[in-house]
Amino acid sequence: MSTPLTRDLAAFVATLSFDALPAEAVATAKLAFLDATGVMLAGKDEPCVTVLINTLEPSAGDASLFCGPQRVRAPEAAWINAVATHALDFDDTALSAHPSAVMVPAIVAEGEHLGSSGRDMICAYVAGFEVWAEIKRREAGQHHLKGWHPTGIIGAIAAAAACAYLRRLDVDQVVNALALGASQSAGITANFGTMAKPFHAGRAAHAGVLAARLAQNGMTASSDALEHAQGFLTAVSPSGQVDRVSPCEVGKNWASASIGLHIKKYPTCYCSHRPIDAMLSLREMHPEFAPDDVEEIVVSMSRRNAMVLRNARPKTGLEAKFSIEFVLSCALIVGRVGLSELDNAVVLRKDIQAMMERVRTVYDPCEDPSSGYAPFDQVAVVLRDGRTIESEPVALARGAAGAPLSDEEVRSKFLDCTSRTLDETTALGLYVRLKRLDTLDRIGAAFVEADE
Numbered sequence: 386m387s388t389p390l391t392r393d394l395a396a397f398v399a400t401l402s403f404d405a406l407p408a409e410a411v412a413t414a415k416l417a418f419l420d421a422t423g424v425m426l427a428g429k430d431e432p433c434v435t436v437l438i439n440t441l442e443p444s445a446g447d448a449s450l451f452c453g454p455q456r457v458r459a460p461e462a463a464w465i466n467a468v469a470t471h472a473l474d475f476d477d478t479a480l481s482a483h484p485s486a487v488m489v490p491a492i493v494a495e496g497e498h499l500g501s502s503g504r505d506m507i508c509a510y511v512a513g514f515e516v517w518a519e520i521k522r523r524e525a526g527q528h529h530l531k532g533w534h535p536t537g538i539i540g541a542i543a544a545a546a547a548c549a550y551l552r553r554l555d556v557d558q559v560v561n562a563l564a565l566g567a568s569q570s571a572g573i574t575a576n577f578g579t580m581a582k583p584f585h586a587g588r589a590a591h592a593g594v595l596a597a598r599l600a601q602n603g604m605t606a607s608s609d610a611l612e613h614a615q616g617f618l619t620a621v622s623p624s625g626q627v628d629r630v631s632p633c634e635v636g637k638n639w640a641s642a643s644i645g646l647h648i649k650k651y652p653t654c655y656c657s658h659r660p661i662d663a664m665l666s667l668r669e670m671h672p673e674f675a676p677d678d679v680e681e682i683v684v685s686m687s688r689r690n691a692m693v694l695r696n697a698r699p700k701t702g703l704e705a706k707f708s709i710e711f712v713l714s715c716a717l718i719v720g721r722v723g724l725s726e727l728d729n730a731v732v733l734r735k736d737i738q739a740m741m742e743r744v745r746t747v748y749d750p751c752e753d754p755s756s757g758y759a760p761f762d763q764v765a766v767v768l769r770d771g772r773t774i775e776s777e778p779v780a781l782a783r784g785a786a787g788a789p790l791s792d793e794e795v796r797s798k799f800l801d802c803t804s805r806t807l808d809e810t811t812a813l814g815l816y817v818r819l820k821r822l823d824t825l826d827r828i829g830a831a832f833v834e835a836d837e
Contacts, residue, residue, distance in 0.1 A: 387609065387612040387613065387614070387629040387630060388612060388629065388630055388631060388632060388633060389609065389612070390519075390523075390609075390611045390612040390618075390629070390633055391560055391563055391564060391607075391608060391609055391610055391611045391612060392556065392560055392608060392609075393632075393633035393635070394516050394519060394546065394559075394563060394611070394633060394635060395549075395556045395557075395559035395560040395562075395563060396556050396559075397512070397515065397516075397633070397635040397636050398512045398516065398546045398549055398550050398554075398559045399549075399550075399554060399555055399556045399558075399559050401508055401511070401512050401550060401636075402508070403504045403505075403507065403508045405636075406507070406508065406511055406639075407639050407641075407642040408642075409639070409641070409642035409643075409645070410511050410514075410639050410641040410642040411507055411511075411823060413511075413514070413641045413642065413645050413646055414506075414507040414510040414511055414514075414641065414822075415507065415819070415820070415822050415823065416477075416646055416648070416795070417477060417484070417485040417488070417489055417510055417646060418485075418489055418493075418506070418507075418510070418819055418822055419795070419799060419816070419819040419820065420476065420477050420485065420646075420648055420795070420798070420799070421470050421476055421477070421485040421486060421489035421490070422452065422489070422799075422815070422819060423798060423799040423800075423802035423803055424470055424473060424475040424476045424486075424802050425451065425452075425466055425469045425470040425489075425490070426451060426452060426469075426802055426803045426805065426806045426807065427473055427475065427724065427801075427802035427803070427805055427806075428468075428469040428470060428471070428472035428473045428475070428583075429450075429451040429469045429472075429805075429806065430805070431469065431472035431473065431583075432580065433468055433472055433580035433583050433584065434465060434468050434469045434472055436580065437464070437465055437468055437584070437587065438465060441461055441464070441465070443457035443458060443461035443462075443465070444457060444458055444461070445457060445458075446458035446459060446461070446462070446498075447459070447497060447498050448461075448462035448463070448493075448494040448495075448497045448498055449462065449497060450462055450465060450466065451466065451469065451806065452806075452807075452815065453806075459494040459495050459497065459498040459594055460494070460591050460594045460595055460598075461591075462490070462493075462494040462497075463490045463491040463493075463494040463495070463544075463587075463590040463591050463593070463594045464490075464587045464588070464590055464591035465587065466490035466493070466494065466590070467486055467487055467490035467491065467583075467586045467587040467589070467590035467591070468583045468584055468586065468587035469490075469583075470485070470486040470489065470490055470583075470586065471483060471486040471536070471582065471583035471585075471586035471587070472583045473652045473724065473727070474582075474583075474649075474652055474653060474654060474706045475649050475651075475652035475724070475802070476649065477646040477647060477648050477649060478646070478647045478649065478655045479514075479644055479645065479646050479647060479786075480514075480517055480518055480521045480535070480539075480640075480644070481521065481527070481528070481529070481535050481756065481757065482517070482521075482534075482535035482536040482539060482540065483536045483540075483586060484513070484514055484517055484536075484540070484543065484646075485510075485646070486536065486540075486583075486586040486590075487536060487540035487541075487543065487544050487586050487589045487590050487593070488509075488510055488513045488514070488540070488543060488544055488547050488590070488593075489510070490587075490590045491544040491547060491548055491590040491591075491593045491594050492506050492509045492510055492513075492547050492548070492551065493506070493828070494590075494594060495548050495551050495552070495594055495597070496509075496551060496828045497828055499551055499552070500827050500828075501551055501827070501828055502825060502826050502827060502828070503821075503822040503823050503824060503825035503826075503828065504823050505550075505551060506551075506822065506828060507822060507823055508550060509547040509548070509550040509551045510547060510641075511639075511641050512546050512547055512549075512550040513543035513544060513546045513547035513550075513593075514543065514640060514641040515635045515636070515639065515640055515641060516542060516543050516546040516563070516635065517539050517540070517542070517543040517640075518635075518640030518641075518644065519633060519634060519635050519640075520539050520542065520543075520611065520617075520618070521535070521539065522628070522634070523618055523627055523628040523629070523631075524618070524622060524623075524626075524627055524628075525624070525626040525627065525628070525754065525755070526622065526623035526624045526626055526754070527623060527689055527754070527757045528621060528623060529574055529689060529692070529693055529757065530623050530689060530692070530757075531621070531622075531623035532573050532574050532575060533572065533573065533574065533621055533623075534572035534573060534574050534576075534577075534582070534585050535572075536572060536585055536586050536589065537570065537571050537572020537585035537586070537588065537589050538570035538571065538572055538589075538621055539570070540585075540586065540589030540590070540593075541566040541567070541569045541570045541571075541588070541589040541592035541593055541596070542563055542566040542567050542570065542593075542611075542617070543566075543589075543593070544566065544589055544590050544592065544593020544594070544596075545562045545563055545565065545566030545592065545593040545596035545597055545600075546559070546562070546563060546566075546593075547593060548562070548593050548594050548596070548597035548598075549562040549563075549596075549597040549600065551597070552597050552598075552601055554597065554600060554601055558600045558601055559600070560606075560608050561599075561600035561604060561605050561606045562596045562597045562599075562600035562601075563596075563610065563611065564606030564607050564608070564610035564611075565595075565596035565599055565600060565604065565606050566592055566593055566596040567610045567611060567616070567617040568606065568610070569588070569589075569592035569595070569596065570589075570592075570617065570621070571585070571588060572585035572588070572589070574693065574695075577654070577693065577695060577707050578695065578696050578699070578703055578704045578706060578707040578708075579703060579704075580703070612629045614629075644786060645786035646786060647782065647784055647785045647786055648784040648789070648790050648795065648798075649784055650662075650782070650783045650784040650790065650794075650798075651712070651722045651723070652706070652722075652723065652724050652727055653705075653706045653707075653712055653722060653727070654693060654694060654706055654707050655782070656686075656690035656691075656693045656694055656709075657694055657707075657708075657709055657712045658782035658783070658784070659686070659761070659762035659779040659780075659781075659782045660684050660686060660709060660712065660713060660762050660764055660779075661712050661713070661716050661722050661782075662779050662782055662783055663684075663762060663763055663764040663776035663777070663778075663779045664682075664712075664713050664716040664717055664764050664776065665716050665720070665721075666776055666777065666779075667764055667766060667774060667775070667776040668716065668717060668720060671766075671774050674766070674768055674774070676717055676718050676736065676740060678768050678769055678770070679717070679740070679743060679766055679767070679768060679769070680743065680767045680768060680769045681743050681744075681745060681766075681767040682713050682714075682717070682740070682743055682744045682745070682764065682765070682766055682767075683744075683745050683746075683747060683764070683765045683766075683767065684709060684713060684744065684745070684746050684747070684762065684763070684764050684765075685746075685747050685748075685749050685759070685762060685763045685764075685765075686709070686746065686748070686749060686759055686762045687748065687749055687752040687753075687757060687758050687759040688748040688752060689752060689757035689758075690757060690758060690759075690762075691709065691746050691748065693707065694707050694708060694709040695707055695708075696708040696710075696711075697710055697741070698710070698738075698741060699711050699732055699741075700729075700732065700733065701729050701732060702727040702728050702729050702731075702732055704732070705727060705732045706727060708741075709744065709746060710741035710744040711732060711737070711741060713740075713744055713764065714737045714740035714741045714743075714744065715731070715737060717740065717766075718734075718736055718737055718740060719731070719737075724801075724802075749761075749762075760778075760780060761778035761779055761780040762778070762779050763775065763776055763777075763778045763779065764776045796816065799812070799816055800812055800813070800816070803815065803816075
């Protein structure tokens with residue numbers, strides 16, 4: 386017999402208040418809005434965003450695109466801004482997914498439309514994060530292994546919860562919103578390394594806005610859509626080993642406080658970050674060898690992460706984001722893996738293409754069945770003179786919740802991302818507003834015109 390999960394989650398969302406939030410949860414949400422806004426502005430001119438705008442031809446409305454003067458209807462703003470946020474794969478990760486790329490654009494769009502306060506938006510983010518965490522807690526396997534992209538399939542439900550909070554829906558309405566979000570879940574890992582991956586985040590954000598609006602206007606859905614034997618949990622489970630029985634834990638163990646966010650230092654799939662750290666550290670500790678001295682690069686990681694990094698011989702920047710061969714070759718030869726390196730011309734460089742041929746992956750058998758990660762990743766460089774140089778084992782990537790970036794590093798990333806769009810004075814003003822999001826009475830023009 387299943388637990389009334391959908392209704393329990395709905396009751397949590399409908400009764401949540403800012404005063405109930407742990408300070409750590411508030412800090413997580415504020416960091417999410419800050420980082421997601423920066424990477425959204427960095428990604429706004431990517432081809433996938435342009436294609437979507439040209440296809441949707443969005444109507445005028447009261448939600449802004451990219452913190453700028455153009456305003457469209459909130460569902461389309463959420464959709465387009467979420468695609469921009471995930472376009473560079475530079476947005477944060479948590480819960481084996483990209484929660485902020487989905488929820489921040491959805492919350493900002495509806496928040497502008499509704500005239501929500503900064504506290505409202507923080508509370509909405511925590512509501513969605515906690516719903517996301519509770520759903521993930523109940524799955525023993527890895528959705529990626531079945532081909533599901535968790536950002537798309539769970540993101541639609543979490544965004545529905547966040548938008549339902551903003552609209553102050555009652556319990557029955559939130560039940561319907563969650564169920565309607567579940568029926569819009571989509572996204573497959575076969576599309577990683579293409580424009581379709583950020584489209585998953587965009588569709589999930591749009592689905593959340595739409596689900597809450599439909600529920601408020603009277604559309605009904607199943608009251609046990611998540612926990613039913615043919616419901617969401619069972620339908621997307623890789624092996625059917627899903628928990629439909631245990632009591633709901635939301636509001637007791639705050640995942641947004643205890644888990645936090647992993648802020649990306651590199652604009653690549655997060656599965657590649659520990660090996661990048663390992664290679665850069667090895668390169669720094671051993672400046673005596675040159676790329677031409679390298680016979681082979683051996684990286685140890687989990688089989689699941691290697692599977693996600695599916696592009697062994699990438700030819701484009703998009704493909705390279707999901708290539709362990711590229712990121713290690715680039716880190717070794719260039720000495721960094723930043724936005725400028727995820728360029729087609731860099732990927733096609735002859736020296737990098739040649740080095741990719743020398744990368745070999747070995748699988749650590751001690752893979753965590755929940756996270757999909759090995760206890761640590763490690764890189765070894767085999768030199769032509771017969772020597773082998775090994776990196777230290779890397780258990781936490783730089784920027785992980787357990788190894789956070791400094792405030793200055795977060796600020797530097799934000800200013801670097803926004804420099805493509807905003808002058809420094811405007812960017813710094815936006816940064817300050819986001820840092821004190823909880824003090825803003827009303828959100829307008831995606832923070833740029835926020836009321837004091």
